[in-house]
């Protein structure tokens with residue numbers, strides 16, 4: 514048993530309370546490798562933004578859970594080395610799908626876990642979430658739960674259709690489970706293809722797809738039911754066209770990829786939404802940078818020469834999100 518406190522990590526309790534009061538949101542960035550982690554920490558340290566490092570089940574399988582834990586521990590030290598005196602870094606399990614997985618993360622030094630039982634019937638979702646909360650809270654680990662179903666594909670999580678969260682269920686759910694935050698479904702979705710062209714309209718000038726707006730009426734109704742309760746948005750990448758264009762220009766094939774417009778996320782961040790998950794955007798930045806190097810310098814075979822530019826582009830992306838979308842810069846001096 515390792516406590517996250519020994520590792521210099523923090524849970525989400527104080528982070529979220531401050532974010533709701535301050536009208537901003539905490540970035541939750543997924544990581545699977547060293548370059549991604551370096552970019553996240555550099556961006557957070559430079560902007561003095563609290564940050565949530567997310568590890569999915571897929572990331573645990575890809576990178577090894579032991580290595581990931583030590584990487585997160587190393588990230589705290591790295592942040593201090595970069596001049597961030599009191600780093601506020603949370604290590605979070607993204608989409609935990611069983612009590613055993615959540616328990617293993619709690620025992621292993623995570624400071625926060627998500628139990629995603631949203632695909633189960635309502636009462637089963639409550640029962641499983643409650644079980645995870647009861648275990649995690651013994652160690653001061655915070656728990657995110659989910660109500661409603663997001664469309665799209667993210668690692669092992671996938672669903673063809675979304676079902677908005679029902680505002681009339683949230684009080685009962687939060688009270689009976691004791692969860693610390695709630696992921697809701699209001700039209701965001703996982704992956705780089707959040708909407709089909711049929712769901713979108715086309716900008717007549719650019720020919721780009723314009724996605725349908727998020728269901729802010731559902732968000733408002735949820736906030737009315739649960740005033741001041743931390744709300745989480747998954748699947749909130751914006752799929753920046755500059756990266757999609759770069760990928761397509763240098764031999765990739767991502768036609769009609771579309772995400773959530775940043776102005777909608779800014780609006781959400783100003784509300785009780787205090788954690789916004791961004792994964793696909795950094796995958797796109799990484800891929801765009803690597804493709805560019807490969808296209809321009811076909812003789813390059815030193816991974817540092819293409820992973821380095823990828824890291825730089827991701828860092829730029831993370832800083833942009835922190836400063837221009839979430840507003841969390843300067844909130845963790």
Ligand SMILES: [Zn+2]
Nearest residue numbers: 667747748790
């Ligand atoms: Zn998610």
